[in-house]
Amino acid sequence: MKVIYNTLFKRTSTFAVVCIGSAFFFERALDVASESFFESVNKGKLWKDIKHKYE
């Protein structure tokens, strides 16, 4: 805990970098997770599930 605080959170500059960086990865993870959940719930109904029939 101390190490994390001293290296990352103590200075505003590194703290800002941590905020922006973790926001990026958090957002990506949430997007991918919710998209794959949505696609598995709606399997067979979406365009990506039927498009192979037409191309």
Place this chain on the structure above:
Amino acid sequence: MAATLGRICGSKLLKSVPALNLQQANGLSTAKTWTNGQKKLVATIGALTGGVGALIYALEQSVEASGTEVHPPKMPWSHSGLISALDHSSVRRGYEVYKQVCSACHSMKYIAYRNLVGVTHTEAEAKAEAEGIMVRDGPDDAGNYYDRPGKLSDYFPSPYPNEEAARAANNGAYPPDLSYIVSARHGGEDYIFSLLTGYFDAPAGVVLREGQYFNPYFPGGAISMAQVLYNEVIEYQDGTPATQSQLAKDVATFLKWTSEPEHDVRKQMIIKVVGIMTFLAAITYYIKRHKWSALKSRKIFFVPKKD
């Protein structure tokens, strides 16, 4: 009110365990310095807000028993769940129904061929669909207007050049543009489905004028659109049996998509919102506990002056 709450929740809700008792709370109140006029103003605003809210609620809850039309039953649409996407095979079949049946009378001028790409058709298919129509374009270098095959960016063609022509061809009734019809009618896609499958012979006593038909779902009962969907009026590309109810269901789903093209994205957004709100609620709770821990565990002593 308090008594009712107390009965429902037991004594848990009302017991004043926290440090702040009623007398202290009274000491913190800012309302004591209000003038009489201010109090009356606040009371009036409160009463008005409550009254308007109750009125809106009452109007929403009305049983709608004053008209003679039948209200459409709720259908088990495969897209009606909180996170259920539209059935895109059905939307595609619905496009076939619109193109081969409805487009003879109804325009759909806010939907372009490019909108079909990635929803019901591949890009090549949508281009082919667009090339099937003729579009008046111009002026060219010599200042003349000319007809050319449609492009992806063209909107669906209208059957009549203007409203007057549409009325003249339909006994004075105007077939409305179908782009946003599901949002524009009470009951949405349930109404469209019931309307298309709900034609009857007019019961005794109902007088229909020339060119009118009886449909109990249409307000007033006398509609100027004849029944258009029958078993096998068209043949589906994918071989689905084209029964009347299948045709009506597919075209209603298609019209749902044209009215709410953002439907699938919106429902996917629900998942994201729930996810991120849960996360934020959790850290809000944690931070609140964290910040209050010092306040809650402190002790205050009264130390009398010794002299």
